[in-house]
Amino acid sequence: MKSAVIVFPGSNREGDMVRALTLAGSDAQKVWHAETELPKGTDLVVLPGGFSYGDYLRCGAIAGRATVMDAVRAHAACGGLVLGVCNGFQILCEAGLLPGILMRNANLKFICHRQYLRVERTDTAFTRNYTKGQAIDVCVAHGEGNYTADEETLKRLEGEGLVAFRYADAQGHITQDANRNGSMNSIAGIYSDKLNVLGMMPHPENLIEDLVGGTDGRGLFESLVSSFPKAA
Amino acid sequence: MKARVTVTLKNGVLDPQGKAIEGALKSLGVEGIDGVRQGKVFDIELGTTDKAQAEAQLKAACEKLLANTVIENYRVEIA
DSSP states (O other): OEEEEEEOTTBOOHHHHHHHHHHHTOEEEEEETTOSSOOTTOOEEEEOOBOGGGGOSSTTTTGGGSTHHHHHHHHHHTTOEEEEETHHHHHHHHTTSSSSEEEOOTTOSOEEEEEEEEEOOOSSTTTTTSOTTOEEEEEEEESOOEEEOOHHHHHHHHHTTOEEEEEEOTTSOOOTTTOTTOOGGGEEEEEOTTSOEEEESSOGGGSSBGGGTBOTTHHHHHHHHHTSOOOO | OEEEEEEEEOTTSOOHHHHHHHHHHHHTTOOSOOOOOOOEEEEEEOSOOOHHHHHHHHHHHIIIIIOOTTTEEEEEEEO
């Protein structure tokens, strides 16, 4: 499975992302934002975390309009997989690939801690190696992760099962305490209509090795790799 | 030609920064403030002297980048 990790000026999680993808068995490479095409045969595009363009104007606003994003949009339109994590999620919203927006955290603080997420569905390319309702232990690190959408959009996301992950406690219960950034309906990640684009604020790529305290993030990358037949 | 674009949050969109500023003003003893909403101002230089063309260019700038119309409104003033 070939993955392309897009690097913008100010991205800083691309190294960990490539490492997580590689460990899961993907052929991962970094792609500079000024490219007009994705590498031939790209199966998965990943927008990593960081502070693209210094978060100027709005988080993800300038990266969302970068040259390479036309190629990413075309890839998504053909059903290709796209994953955006943290700043990558903000970029996907600004690029119009996912609805809604990530606003300043409700408590106005940058939050950085371990966080459980409840896996809402496991019939997608991103989550097939998890179990439904499983509480996975990952982490968050963001100042603008407060998911906000208009009432109609929220209703559609819920009605069509497009919520991927919610902030939860260790038992997988959705509590107000677990929702530290104030996101509507405790939303931590959402899918596009066709389930081929996933944006999420938490960092699964941080928790892939026992050495750093956990491996619950692996499931996401292994799901993605196992969604593709092995190259001969 | 000079123009000023003002981008503000739509009504009903929660503005944590505005709320914090409102709280800070209260704690400074500034009285009579019932609410604060934070926005952005862009002062823009345009090459054209044609007002209609300027309006069209500024509208494109706002729609494409300056405002996220999911949550923000914009207003254009041409000097």
